[in-house]
Amino acid sequence: GEEGIPLFMQLGNGNELDQNAFPKMIKEFQSQWQGEQPEVYIMDAAFYTEDNLSQCSQSIDWISRVPLTIKSAQELIQTVSPEQLNKSIVYKGYSFCAVCNEYAEIKQQWIVVESEERKI
Secondary structure, eight states, X not given: OTTOOOSOOOOOOTTSOHHHHHHHHHHHHXXXXXXXXXXXXXXXXXXXXXXXXXXXXXXXXXXXXXXXXXXXXXXXXXXXXXXXXXXXXXXXXXXXXXXXEEETTEEEEEEEEEEHHHHO
């Protein structure tokens, strides 16, 4: 809701790969939730696989970190120039830029975040 409180949290089976659990968890949540469905689902980088994006992108809006195991993510962080980055006015020491990209045949907006502290 407006308070920013998570509506659902589930721990996965330790014997199952995290990336395989997401579609089942989403369906389970949707079947249990009695109210209006969330506007957006927030998931960790394990969600970000071609299979999960293909299965879920038609039915939900989502936010996830793109793992650096994805070749296009590796290429992007190598090619973003300092001139493309905007300094954050809220978070000191951080800069960011938005980039349109396509992965798993799904158009997406990726946000590249750079931390001054992490660069050191």
